Amino acid sequence: MKKIIKIATGDVTPKRRDVLEMQGIPSDKKPSKKVVTLFNGAVEFFREQARPAGIMIGISKPEFENIYYGEALNEKETPLDIIFRKADHLALFALTVGEEVSRKITELFKTHEFALASMLDATASLGVEKAADSIEKLFFNLLTQKGESTPATTIVRYSPGYCGWHISGQKKLFTFLHPEDIGITLLDSYLMKPLKSVSGVLVAGNKKIHMFKDSYPFCTQCTTRSCHTRIKQFAQTRTSNRDD
Numbered sequence: 296m297k298k299i300i301k302i303a304t305g306d307v308t309p310k311r312r313d314v315l316e317m318q319g320i321p322s323d324k325k326p327s328k329k330v331v332t333l334f335n336g337a338v339e340f341f342r343e344q345a346r347p348a349g350i351m352i353g354i355s356k357p358e359f360e361n362i363y364y365g366e367a368l369n370e371k372e373t374p375l376d377i378i379f380r381k382a383d384h385l386a387l388f389a390l391t392v393g394e395e396v397s398r399k400i401t402e403l404f405k406t407h408e409f410a411l412a413s414m415l416d417a418t419a420s421l422g423v424e425k426a427a428d429s430i431e432k433l434f435f436n437l438l439t440q441k442g443e444s445t446p447a448t449t450i451v452r453y454s455p456g457y458c459g460w461h462i463s464g465q466k467k468l469f470t471f472l473h474p475e476d477i478g479i480t481l482l483d484s485y486l487m488k489p490l491k492s493v494s495g496v497l498v499a500g501n502k503k504i505h506m507f508k509d510s511y512p513f514c515t516q517c518t519t520r521s522c523h524t525r526i527k528q529f530a531q532t533r534t535s536n537r538d539d
């Protein structure tokens with residue numbers, strides 16, 4: 296069943312420390328007054344203008360296999376290709392913090408207000424991440440309510456454009472999910488509009504299924520190595536999707 300999810304802006308407004316860290320200012324360094332003023336301006340705009348919303352739909356493995364195959368442009372071997380087949384449950388999702396925030400970022404860059412543009416860009420990016428975390432938790436809670444989770448159940452999201460899943464996978468994902476219902480459209484480039492949006496698949500299963508070695512050929516181009524952080528979290532926690 297498709298679910299449209301209302302998300303409170305307050306729940307996805309990032310902390311100052313995280314926004315500054317994203318821009319290379321370490322948390323143990325006192326920010327200058329100018330930086331604090333920029334942050335306050337960016338976060339005030341975000342609080343007033345962000346319109347976070349999400350959409351999610353459960354999907355079977357055969358249905359997802361077709362979506363994942365997409366336009367036949369994926370890397371030959373990918374972690375998701377192995378992981379989704381071992382999953383207990385799958386759901387497609389998309390979410391956004393709304394058009395106005397993305398529009399303002401573009402405008403600020405165009406008018407060469409780079410410092411404020413970068414601050415708002417970092418605020419919005421972290422806001423999208425927080426919204427995605429909340430959708431993972433929601434999926435976990437829905438599974439728990441139906442008695443379909445276990446103490447080892449962990450949910451991880453994967454998106455087209457990352458880890459070997461070609462960005463053209465957005466085409467079939469959009470056809471199935473219809474993120475247009477919450478104002479997200481797909482451009483010919485497969486980028487989403489508003490830009491500060493994310494889409495993908497939520498994969499629920501034993502945390503062991505999400506652990507893999509980052510030795511795929513495309514990993515040599517990866518600058519984030521974000522799978523390391525995830526896998527480290529799994530090793531440290533019993534499950535990563537609980538509120539407690």
Ligand code: SF4
Pocket residue numbers: 374457458459509510511513514517518519520521522523
């Ligand atoms: S190293 Fe980067 S590209 Fe490779 S699996 Fe990890 S996150 Fe994905």
